[in-house]
Amino acid sequence: MRVLIAALAALLTIGGVTQAADPPVLTVYTYNSFISEWGPGPAVQKAFEADCACKLDYVAVEDGAALLSRLLLEGKNTKADIVLGLDTNLTAEAAATGLFMNHDLDLSALKLPMAWTDPVFVPFDYGYFAFVYDKEKIAAPPQSFEELVNGPEDWRLLIEDPRSSTPGLGLLMWVRKLYGDRAPEIWQKLKPRIVTVSKGWSEAYGLFLNGEAPMVLSYTTSPAYHIIAENTDRYGAAQFSEGHYMQVEVAARTSTSANPVLAEKFLAFMTGPGFQDVIPTTNWMYPVIETSGGLPDAFAKLPVPQPALLYTPEEAMAGRKAWIDEWLAAMGN
Amino acid sequence: MDRRVAGRDGQLIRPLLPGFAVLGAVGLLIAAALSGMIGAAGALDPGTVLGNPYYRGVIQFTLWQAALSTLLSVAFALPIARALARRDDFPGRALLLRLFMLPIVMPTLVAILGIVAVYGRAGWLSEGIAAAGGNIRLNIYGLGGILVGHVFFNLPLAVRLLLPVWEGIPEEYWRLAGQLGMGSRDIRRVIEWPLVSRAIPGVAGVIFMLCFTSFPVVLLLGGGPAATTMEVAIFQSVRFDFDLERAAVLALLQIGICGVLVGSGFMLMPPLPRGQGMRRAVPRPDAGARSARVTDCVWLVIGLLFVGLPILAVLIHGFAGPVARVMGEGSLWRAAGVSVLLALGASFLSLVLGVCLSVTLRHLRFRRYAHRRAAMMEAGGSLMLVVPPLALGTGLYVLLSPYLNVLAWAPVFVVLLNACLCLPYVLRSLEEPMQRIMERHDRLARSLGIAGFNRLRLVEWPVLRRPLGRAAALSAALAIGDLGVIALFGTPETATLPLLLYQRLAAYQFAAASVMALVLLGLCLAMFVFLERAIGGHARA
Numbered sequence: 001m002r003v004l005i006a007a008l009a010a011l012l013t014i015g016g017v018t019q020a021a022d023p024p025v026l027t028v029y030t031y032n033s034f035i036s037e038w039g040p041g042p043a044v045q046k047a048f049e050a051d052c053a054c055k056l057d058y059v060a061v062e063d064g065a066a067l068l069s070r071l072l073l074e075g076k077n078t079k080a081d082i083v084l085g086l087d088t089n090l091t092a093e094a095a096a097t098g099l100f101m102n103h104d105l106d107l108s109a110l111k112l113p114m115a116w117t118d119p120v121f122v123p124f125d126y127g128y129f130a131f132v133y134d135k136e137k138i139a140a141p142p143q144s145f146e147e148l149v150n151g152p153e154d155w156r157l158l159i160e161d162p163r164s165s166t167p168g169l170g171l172l173m174w175v176r177k178l179y180g181d182r183a184p185e186i187w188q189k190l191k192p193r194i195v196t197v198s199k200g201w202s203e204a205y206g207l208f209l210n211g212e213a214p215m216v217l218s219y220t221t222s223p224a225y226h227i228i229a230e231n232t233d234r235y236g237a238a239q240f241s242e243g244h245y246m247q248v249e250v251a252a253r254t255s256t257s258a259n260p261v262l263a264e265k266f267l268a269f270m271t272g273p274g275f276q277d278v279i280p281t282t283n284w285m286y287p288v289i290e291t292s293g294g295l296p297d298a299f300a301k302l303p304v305p306q307p308a309l310l311y312t313p314e315e316a317m318a319g320r321k322a323w324i325d326e327w328l329a330a331m332g333n
Numbered sequence: 334m335d336r337r338v339a340g341r342d343g344q345l346i347r348p349l350l351p352g353f354a355v356l357g358a359v360g361l362l363i364a365a366a367l368s369g370m371i372g373a374a375g376a377l378d379p380g381t382v383l384g385n386p387y388y389r390g391v392i393q394f395t396l397w398q399a400a401l402s403t404l405l406s407v408a409f410a411l412p413i414a415r416a417l418a419r420r421d422d423f424p425g426r427a428l429l430l431r432l433f434m435l436p437i438v439m440p441t442l443v444a445i446l447g448i449v450a451v452y453g454r455a456g457w458l459s460e461g462i463a464a465a466g467g468n469i470r471l472n473i474y475g476l477g478g479i480l481v482g483h484v485f486f487n488l489p490l491a492v493r494l495l496l497p498v499w500e501g502i503p504e505e506y507w508r509l510a511g512q513l514g515m516g517s518r519d520i521r522r523v524i525e526w527p528l529v530s531r532a533i534p535g536v537a538g539v540i541f542m543l544c545f546t547s548f549p550v551v552l553l554l555g556g557g558p559a560a561t562t563m564e565v566a567i568f569q570s571v572r573f574d575f576d577l578e579r580a581a582v583l584a585l586l587q588i589g590i591c592g593v594l595v596g597s598g599f600m601l602m603p604p605l606p607r608g609q610g611m612r613r614a615v616p617r618p619d620a621g622a623r624s625a626r627v628t629d630c631v632w633l634v635i636g637l638l639f640v641g642l643p644i645l646a647v648l649i650h651g652f653a654g655p656v657a658r659v660m661g662e663g664s665l666w667r668a669a670g671v672s673v674l675l676a677l678g679a680s681f682l683s684l685v686l687g688v689c690l691s692v693t694l695r696h697l698r699f700r701r702y703a704h705r706r707a708a709m710m711e712a713g714g715s716l717m718l719v720v721p722p723l724a725l726g727t728g729l730y731v732l733l734s735p736y737l738n739v740l741a742w743a744p745v746f747v748v749l750l751n752a753c754l755c756l757p758y759v760l761r762s763l764e765e766p767m768q769r770i771m772e773r774h775d776r777l778a779r780s781l782g783i784a785g786f787n788r789l790r791l792v793e794w795p796v797l798r799r800p801l802g803r804a805a806a807l808s809a810a811l812a813i814g815d816l817g818v819i820a821l822f823g824t825p826e827t828a829t830l831p832l833l834l835y836q837r838l839a840a841y842q843f844a845a846a847s848v849m850a851l852v853l854l855g856l857c858l859a860m861f862v863f864l865e866r867a868i869g870g871h872a873r874a
Contacts, residue, residue, distance in 0.1 A: 032832070033839030035825060037664060058825050059740060063839070065573050066820075072575045073373075073727065077734045156454075161558070163569040195454065196474035197557035202838035206446075209843050211455030225841050284841070321574075328387060331558045 024054045026262050029080040031067060032060045033283075040275070040282040047274035054262055063200055064166040064249070068094055075099070076256055081263045084124065084251035084270075087166050089173060089320070091121050091250060092313035101255040103267050110271060110288045113246065113308040121250035122267045124275065125285035128244040128305045129170045130220040130237040131157070137214035141238040145178055148238070149189050156195050156213040158204040162324055165200040166247065171217050173316060174245035176323055177309045183323070187330035197331070220244065220302055225284050227298040237302070244305035249285065348700075352693020355686050356713050359753055363720055366728030367581060373731040374578035382582045388566065392586065395562040398476060398551075399544040402483035403537050409484065410491030410536075411529070413636040416629035417492065418499030419620050429633070432640055433489035438807060438861055439644075440814030440831060441549045443850040445482060447643030448554070449473070450650060452481055457646070478554030483547060487540045489640055494539070498532045499525070504615045511618035517625055520617070542591055542718050548817070563587045567721050577727070584724035591719035592712075651851025659848040664833065669856055672813050672829040675744060676860065679751035680809035686752060687759030687804060690714050691767045699771040711764075715757040722754060722817040730821060743822040750818045755808035762804035766796050802869020806861040813857050830856065 035041035035058045045056045061070050064085045071078060071094065078099065086094055094100065102119045110116055116123060131148065133141050138155065142148040148155065160168030175183045195213040198204040208216035220237040227233055251270060253263035269275055276287040280299050287295075294300070311319070371377050382388040420426070436444060451457050452473045459470045473481055506524050515523065548564045555561065561569075563583050570580040619625050659665060690710070697707040729746065733739055739746070770793060778784075778792050816831045823832050830853050837846040 031839075032836045036833075036836040036840050036842075037662070038837075038840040038842055060823075060825060062820055062835070069572050069575050073730055074734050079738060079740065161569075163574070164572050169573075194557065195472070196555075199552045200839075202835065203553060205841070206838055206843050206846075207449065207453070210449065210453065212449065212453050229841070328558050332387065332390070 024259050024262055025057050026052075026054055026081050026259060026266060027057045027059060027079050028082040028084055028266070029059050029061065029067060029070065029078075030084040031063045033063075034058075034085060035060045038282065040278045043278045043282065044275050048266060048269055052262065052265060052269075054259075056266075064090070065164055065169075071099060072097065078254060078256055080254050081257040081259055082251055082253055082266055086121070086250055086252075087170075088121075088248045088250065088310065088313050089166065089169050089316040090313075091118070092317035094252075095120055095313070096317075099254050099256065100252045101257075101260065103252065104264065105268055105271070107271065111290060112248070112288055114310070118250070118313075121252045122270060123248050123250050123288050124270050125279045125283055125287060126246060126248040127219040127221050127285040128246055128308065129167060129174060129217060130222075130239075130244055130305070131215045132208070132218040132222045132235055132237050133215045134208075134211075135234055135236055141236065143239065144241040145174075146242070148240070149186055151193070153193065155215060156193050157190065158195055158208050158213045158216040159197055160201055160204050160217060161197050161199055162327060165198075167201050167204075167217055167219075168197075169320070170245050170247050172323055172327055173311055173319075174309065176319065177245060177311065178242050184326050184330040187327060191331055194331075219247075219284070220305060221280075221284050221286065221299065224280075224296070224298040224302060228281060228296060239303055239305060243307040243309045246308045246310045247285075248310070348692055348696035350693075351689030352691075352696075352710060355689045356710055359686075359717065359756070360713065362729075362749075362753060363716065363725065365732055366720075366725045367584065369728035369730075369732030370577050370581040370584070370724060374576075374581055376578050377581060377585075378578065379582055379586075381576075381579050382586065388579075388583070391561050391563060391566050392590075394560065395545060395564075396590075398479050398483075398560070398562065399541050399547075401476075402480055402487065402544040403541045405480060405484050406487040406491050406540050407533060407537050409635075409639075410488050410495055412628075412632045413488070414492045414495040414499065415525070416632040416636075417496055419617055419625065420629050420633070429637060430493070432637070432644070433492055434861075435644060435858070436486045436489045436640060437493070438810035438814075439857060440816075440850075440853055441486070442553075442814070442816065442831065442834070443647055443854055444485065444643060445549060445553050446650070446847070446850060447645075447647040448478075448482055448485055450646035451642045452478075457642070474554060474556030475560055478556060479547075479551055479560060482550035482554045483544045485640065485643060486550070487543060488636070490543075491536050491540060492636070494536045495529065495532060498529055502528065507615045507617050511615075515618060517619040517622065520619055538594065541594065545591060546587065546719055546721065548723075564721050564723075568723055571723060571727055577731075580724060580727070584721050587721060588716070588719055592716070647847075647850055647854060650847040651854075654844040654848040654851075656848050656851075659845050659852075664828075665830075665849065665852065668828050668830045668833040669852065671827055672831070672853075673856065673860060675747050675751070675819075675827070675829060676809045676813035678744075678748040679755060679812035680805050680864065682748055682752035683755040683759050683808045683812075684801065684805055686756055687714075687763055688801075690756075690760055691763045694764065695767045695771050698768065699775065711760070714760045717753050718757045722750065723821070725750060725753075726818055726821040739822065740824050743824050743827050746822045747815075747818050747827065750822075751812040751815050752808070754815075754818075755811050758807050758811065759804040762800045762807065763797070766800045770796050799869040802865045802867070805868050806864040809864055810857050810861045813860060814853070 030041070033039050041058060045058070048056050059080070061067055064087055067083060067085050068090050071080070071083060075097075076099070083094070083100075100120045103122050105122060107116050107122065110123065112123060112126060131142075142151055142155070159171055162168040162172040175186050179186050196207070198207070201218065204216050205218060207213065215238070218237070223233065223235050223237055226235045251267065253260060253267060257263050271288060273289070273292050276289050277291045277293070279285060279287045280291065280296055417426070417429070449456060452471055453459065454470045454472060456471065462469055462471075502524065510520055510524060545562075546564050547562065548568070551560065551562045551565050552568075555565070563586065567580045567583045570576045570583065694707050694710055697703045697710065726746075730739055774792050774796075778788055783791060814831060815829075816835070819827070819829050819832055823829065828836075830849065834846050834849045834853065837843075837849060
């Protein structure tokens with residue numbers, strides 16, 4: 001009993017202390033993997049706090065998809081100064097909430113595969129979706145999406161659900177971009193080889209590493225992780241001649257923020273070396289500027305997909321609902 | 334006259350208050366959450382769900398998979414429980430019963446990883462078939478996977494709920510059966526079936542509800558949009574679509590459908606098992622036969638393998654990971670500490686709520702003879718079983734965020750919601766002993782004038798101690814595996830172990846995650862055993 005009472009008392013203190021702080025606090029909403037010890041979060045926090053005379057607080061939700069829904073849930077009462085981790089498939093919807101304000105930064109120096117003109121959202125990294133495969137199981141990977149679609153029965157796939165995961169949504173957009181109205185037909189062809197449609201990237205990639213399927217929807221940069229952190233080149237990313245759909249991850253400051261100047265400062269910092277240098281080997285994505293020491297070897301050697309495919313945020317918003325319904329109908333039965 | 338006497342010593346009003354207060358609070362919480370969602374949605378049109386063929390399919394599938402899962406769980410539990418009852422003294426029996434406790438309390442995510450390691454395409458079974466020259470790979474993703482998952486979690490529950498029925502068979506029955514020279518088949522027909530069949534609706538009802546509202550199993554093993562349950566559909570509605578109207582309609586439908594089943598009477602959970610029973614003085618006449626020995630042995634081995642293999646896989650994967658490195662991480666122990674604190678808080682609060690409810694319940698039953706009101710109150714206390722946690726959390730979040738910084742209060746919400754979610758289990762554990770006190774000791778205690786603290790110390794505590802310990806252990810174990818509530822309210826300061834595990838998974842740290850799964854399982858078990866002993870005392874000989 002005594003233990004229980006002590007525990008309860010300790011619990012109440014946790015509830016009480018989370019607020020007090022004197023320097024201005026910048027609250028950043030982001031996704032879980034960003035703030036983990038293996039993610040960019042800790043290094044970014046240290047670097048930013050070093051010369052902002054402020055405190056950087058993270059609030060993390062499950063993933064990029066949960067980020068938008070959390071924001072919609074809180075509306076004008078949100079405590080966020082910065083929302084970091086949406087991708088361009090969701091920014092139009094996020095902007096429509098009226099919860100964000102312009103960034104007022106000159107982003108013309110950024111190194112992205114396309115010119116960046118969005119007045120609200122600032123990109124902090126990008127990557128290309130790809131099917132990552134196990135070289136021990138697939139010797140000759142597909143060279144094009146077409147080959148994948150018509151591939152043999154044992155090219156089994158793990159994919160993510162477009163209703164709950166940003167890579168899943170990315171694949172939906174990819175198929176749509178390549179095949180237009182033929183998309184349902186493509187899904188029906190892929191369906192018998194899809195082992196499972198998981199909630200998020202983690203589940204799919206975990207099953208892939210356990211050998212549940214030889215291919216998984218991930219990023220072209222995933223093999224770099226295995227080379228750098230695990231010293232193995234067992235995993236490769238299949239290069240498709242039609243091009244790969246991109247994911248551009250962005251952040252923006254909220255219009256409800258009490259610290260808009262500090263928030264602006266963070267966005268500027270985000271596109272500088274203090275933030276960008278850690279991106280390749282923590283978020284395993286491409287940085288949006290030339291990093292200080294250049295890209296790590298394993299990254300530099302990765303083939304860069306051509307062309308890069310991407311819908312504008314407005315196109316993505318306009319199409320998303322209908323395309324998901326179309327996907328549901330094709331995959332449902 | 335009874336009323337007047339009761340009124341004089343204050344018994345008339347006081348025992349009614351705690352139960353109705355708790356019931357009101359829980360009801361208010363659910364109503365507040367749902368109204369929060371509906372308010373934010375601005376409309377509530379059942380047509381958004383019922384008019385859409387996809388969602389009609391989802392409702393059908395939810396019912397179908399829950400019915401099948403229930404059928405399979407109970408069908409396999411019957412022979413296993415019978416074998417356990419008939420073999421009441423083989424070495425390792427207690428251990429086997431402990432093993433059967435594990436799926437009930439272990440974090441779902443951890444268990445699913447184990448199930449995939451055994452039954453997946455690259456699992457032990459598939460590899461075994463391949464090694465034996467077979468050409469088939471098991472494909473569990475889909476309805477099959479959902480069924481395997483649900484049976485894994487609910488078969489042991491059914492066994493543990495059914496076993497006391499056998500243990501309650503009076504000795505005279507066996508003596509008589511022996512004298513009449515009844516064989517195994519006759520015993521089943523004449524003695525066992527009439528008793529067991531009465532317990533089945535209750536057991537099936539609980540399992541049906543658990544499968545109906547199941548979430549992680551369906552998400553991970555369901556294989557895709559063809560296998561979606563209502564609980565999953567609620568998640569998807571809230572997530573990308575942010576369609577709170579649809580989520581609210583789905584949540585209400587789910588509560589409604591299950592409410593009808595609960596209300597129909599049988600669907601109430603029978604009391605959780607009382608313990609492992611005492612050894613009988615009179616042996617069953619059919620226990621010695623060779624055919625009976627073989628049958629029992631086969632069923633026990635099936636049960637052992639089915640439940641044990643996935644758990645073994647979790648252990649093996651965990652120990653194969655970077656154990657030393659992960660164990661050395663400060664964040665792991667910090668998260669473990671937070672998890673334990675939150676779970677203990679939830680468990681404690683749940684116990685308080687449960688005791689309040691059952692005090693009023695027994696008062697209604699034994700002093701007021703208001704059985705129908707008691708039954709309704711009981712159903713109300715179990716309602717949490719069918720309220721989708723995501724809907725509950727989301728609704729409260731929307732409702733409260735204009736008025737207070739929800740995240741600063743995160744620990745309070747996590748404790749509160751988890752306590753409510755554990756309440757049905759606590760209620761079930763306490764109900765039977767609470768009633769036993771009234772049946773056996775109430776009159777004596779009152780005629781001797783034992784009241785107040787003395788009654789608590791001399792009458793209530795000795796009987797309630799063990800069930801309280803078990804209830805505390807069970808709810809703490811359930812709360813420590815929580816992911817649904819913490820995912821919504823968690824902040825970096827309150828990162829729990831399951832949340833940290835997910836963080837690892839999202840950052841390519843899969844080997845580290847399996848070590849953490851092991852730690853989580855260990856922690857869950859340690860807390861279970863600790864609470865059971867600390868509150869319940871050591872097992873009686």
